[in-house]
Amino acid sequence: MTLNFAHRGSLTEAPENTLPAFKKAIWHGAKALELDVQLSKDNHLIVCHDHKLSRFNKDAEGLIKDYTLEEIQQIDVGETFSEEFKGVTLPTLDQVLHICPADLLLNIEIKNIPVIYDGIEQILLKTLHEHDRLNNLVISSFDHVALKKVQEINSTIPLGMLFYYRILNPWDYASASGLNIQSIHPNQIYVDQTFVQSCKRNGYDIYPFTVSDQERYKELLEYGVDGVFSNNPEIFKS
Ligand code: G3P
Numbered sequence: 001m002t003l004n005f006a007h008r009g010s011l012t013e014a015p016e017n018t019l020p021a022f023k024k025a026i027w028h029g030a031k032a033l034e035l036d037v038q039l040s041k042d043n044h045l046i047v048c049h050d051h052k053l054s055r056f057n058k059d060a061e062g063l064i065k066d067y068t069l070e071e072i073q074q075i076d077v078g079e080t081f082s083e084e085f086k087g088v089t090l091p092t093l094d095q096v097l098h099i100c101p102a103d104l105l106l107n108i109e110i111k112n113i114p115v116i117y118d119g120i121e122q123i124l125l126k127t128l129h130e131h132d133r134l135n136n137l138v139i140s141s142f143d144h145v146a147l148k149k150v151q152e153i154n155s156t157i158p159l160g161m162l163f164y165y166r167i168l169n170p171w172d173y174a175s176a177s178g179l180n181i182q183s184i185h186p187n188q189i190y191v192d193q194t195f196v197q198s199c200k201r202n203g204y205d206i207y208p209f210t211v212s213d214q215e216r217y218k219e220l221l222e223y224g225v226d227g228v229f230s231n232n233p234e235i236f237k238s
């Protein structure tokens with residue numbers, strides 16, 4: 001079965017990484033969901049892609065890490081998307097986990113570059129444990145040191161290795177890392193048939209990001225990818 005992840009929820013229909021975006025994706029029947037996590041100043045897991053808040057609210061200066069949870073919950077991130085979402089704020093991971101059905105595969109991406117959040121791995125795993133959500137889960141990051149820390153805390157969690165740039169033989173790098181890598185998550189730009197075959201031959205699933213164009217999606221399926229991260233509901237509900 002192809003597993004297509006709703007990328008940051010359904011971000012064309014609601015502000016990315018917010019409860020309305022996740023609810024839309026679930027409503028569409030997405031089987032898999034991707035979200036990004038960071039830490040507030042007082043160490044709460046905040047679901048957000050950018051370290052800076054300015055893309056979501058031009059009056060919000062600085063970084064997520066500069067704000068407490070209480071302060072973050074005062075910042076409107078919906079109105080820049082549309083008037084309909086005025087008043088929407090960034091959710092905590094806790095809030096997102098409350099609305100995710102148990103059979104929904106979750107990919108939680110630790111956003112640890114360029115800001116590095118000391119201890120985010122421990123806080124993440126504690127939260128997942130409290131929600132009985134250590135199953136049906138892939139934890140990924142561009143920061144492979146963060147993946148190592150996750151594995152040191154819990155060696156059974158499947159890990160996804162993200163690659164933005166084109167490095168030589170990422171499957172060899174993944175094998176040599178000693179990490180419990182289940183899937184390789186490459187930038188879709190450089191994925192071709194040889195790349196997919198090499199991942200599969202080395203025992204890795206492959207989920208390229210971000211694929212929203214139907215023609216490119218079909219091409220990647222023909223190459224044999226196991227799924228994609230997509231902003232397009234027509235793709236992530238298929
Ligand atoms: O996890 C896939 C994708 O989300 C990685 O890139 O920058 O959209 O978080 P980004």
Ligand code: MG
Pocket residue numbers: 034035036049109
């Ligand atoms: Mg992401």
